[in-house]
Amino acid sequence: MLAMNYRGPFRVRAEQKPAPEILHPEDAIVRVLRSCICGSDLHLYHGLVPDTRVGTTFGHEFIGIVEDIGPGVKNLKVGDKVLVPFNIACGKCAFCKQELFGNCHESNPEATAVGGIYGYSHTAGGFDGGQAEYVRVPYADVGPVIIPEDMDPDDAVLLTDVVPTGYQAAEMGGIKKGDTVVVFGAGPVGIMAAKCAWLFGAGRVIVIDHIEYRLDFVRKYAQCEAYNFRSMEDPVVFLKKTTDWFGADVCIDAVGGDAAGNAMQTITGRKLMLQAGSATALHWAINSVKKGGIVSIVGVYGPTDNLIPIGNVVNKGITIRANQASVKRLLPRLIEHIRSGYIDPKAIISHRVPLEEVADAYHIFSAKLDNCIKPILIPPSARQ
Amino acid sequence: MIMDLEKKFAHIKGWGVDADPKNEPTYPMKKYTGDDHQRLNWERPEEQPVTVEILHSNERPGLPAVxxxxxPPSGLSGNIRRFAFKYSESSYGHWLPLLLADRVxxxxxxxxxxxxxxxPNIFAEKGxxxxxxxxxxxxxxxVAITALATTALILLWKSGKAKKR
Structure with missing residues (x-):
């Protein structure tokens, strides 16, 4: 089958590799119809995530058709069209029972801090991902959801990660009606977090980024304010001033370790890798939120350490909430929101690229060329 | 006050639909069931047969079910990875060798x-x-900067060689 193949930082290609097989009674094999490149795939692409092995296939956002099932699968049948949450979850461990599907303890041998994730390095379990024609889906009775007949496949593929992650970012913010919410990052997740902040009753939503076309997009899409941090001397002072010198009620870090905006963070975090990515957005979030405010983190960082002003977290009495989105828990609510027209996920798709051109798609997304917001990859077998 | 907000944001579809005044903000983090106190003693799924070498964190007793x-680890990078897994996720001894292994x-x-x-067509792979x-x-x-830097390096190297003579 054709699959994306990682060759090293900033180098990927599409090439043939053996199709996946059933390895466990609860496995399914899914023929991929669409897969996305996620902003967090760029952390892998940039070589920031340890134990990213040459030859692996990325991709944790995909939908497809069930081609084969193991003898233990009861809820799915061959031919079902499914969306597959990016978390691999057993449904039986103490964490899954508490709906922490992003923290499953039965899906990742290599690290205990994170559950299994499709195509997200061996630090997340060593599973091949969905930027391929076929993918192995473990615990097929737990994660995958049959795509409702009335749902556009483009909406469905964005329900595997982007929409739930953006929604959970807002949810973890504990937003009260009238709150001012600041979202750092106007990438797909930041855009969705800004959109979802309104659903929780935000009174003001502000997005901070430095890519003009993305700021323009989020202003229209999420009906919010959006500012370029390059145009201000200090984003923290700007945010204090614009909140009557009080600070935002809620700050959301939707950037993670690839953040720009601070030379020291960029050099130590992204270039020299002396910390687990650049923590500029988190630094700003902690310093921009009000005393007693909430900082919600969905941006992805590596597993080592980061330079953040932890003293200010203590002194300001800030609550920090963070997690990988628990996609399965959120899906019923989000499907309803799409049906009601509250969220229009497919509007963020900017590029449709054949899987054969995966290297170009990664470069365009990484270098933010051609006004790229969200690229999706279409395998050859899905184009026939 | 709340009525004012609803009016103010009437143009935003779905404004406030998830604003539950009883919203317990810690809910997204944990719907507590008490299962934590059973530790790892849940009814485990069937275990996947081990057909290739799988390295596992020393912060867990064995492999997960899937x-x-x-x-799988191989070559020099594989040896470095095996060394890394002697150390916990809390240790630089784990992560730094893994990064080194990735580059190797x-x-x-x-x-x-x-x-x-x-x-390998490096240019195509880099997009x-x-x-x-x-x-x-x-x-x-x-390309111009790379050519300039390369030329400067060559000239520097040549002039160093000439001085030595």
Missing amino acids: FGTST NVVEGIIDDLRKGHV YKAAWTHNRAGVIKK
Whole structure:
């Protein structure tokens, strides 16, 4: 089958590799119809995530058709069209029972801090991902959801990660009606977090980024304010001033370790890798939120350490909430929101690229060329 | 006050639909069931047969019920990875060797390609076709800077050699 193949930082290609097989009674094999490149795939692409092995296939956002099932699968049948949450979850461990599907303890041998994730390095379990024609889906009775007949496949593929992650970012913010919410990052997740902040009753939503076309997009899409941090001397002072010198009620870090905006963070975090990515957005979030405010983190960082002003977290009495989105828990609510027209996920798709051109798609997304917001990859077998 | 807000945001579809005044903000983090106190003693799923070498964190007693079998450790990078897994996720002894192994693995990947008779097209793999289409000026600038830096290095090296003579 054709699959994306990682060759090293900033180098990927599409090439043939053996199709996946059933390895466990609860496995399914899914023929991929669409897969996305996620902003967090760029952390892998940039070589920031340890134990990213040459030859692996990325991709944790995909939908497809069930081609084969193991003898233990009861809820799915061959031919079902499914969306597959990016978390691999057993449904039986103490964490899954508490709906922490992003923290499953039965899906990742290599690290205990994170559950299994499709195509997200061996630090997340060593599973091949969905930027391929076929993918192995473990615990097929737990994660995958049959795509409702009335749902556009483009909406469905964005329900595997982007929409739930953006929604959970807002949810973890504990937003009260009238709150001012600041979202750092106007990438797909930041855009969705800004959109979802309104659903929780935000009174003001502000997005901070430095890519003009993305700021323009989020202003229209999420009906919010959006500012370029390059145009201000200090984003923290700007945010204090614009909140009557009080600070935002809620700050959301939707950037993670690839953040720009601070030379020291960029050099130590992204270039020299002396910390687990650049923590500029988190630094700003902690310093921009009000005393007693909430900082919600969905941006992805590596597993080592980061330079953040932890003293200010203590002194300001800030609550920090963070997690990988628990996609399965959120899906019923989000499907309803799409049906009601509250969220229009497919509007963020900017590029449709054949899987054969995966290297170009990664470069365009990484270098933010051609006004790229969200690229999706279409395998050859899905184009026939 | 709340009525005012609803009016103010009437143009935003769905405004406030999830604003539950009883919203317990810790809910997203944990719907507590008490299962934590049973520790790892849940009814485990059937275990996947181990057919390739799987390294596992020393912060857990064994393998989980499922795991990925993609790209098992091999070669020099594999040895470095095996060394890394002697240390916990809390230790630099774990993560720094893994990063080193990743870089070694890139070289192994190129050697492996050549061994199979495949010369990797680095430019294509880096997406230069897209860069040429969408950011031609950037590509030209990059090539010019690289050429300039290379020339400077060669001149520096030559002048150093001449001085030695």
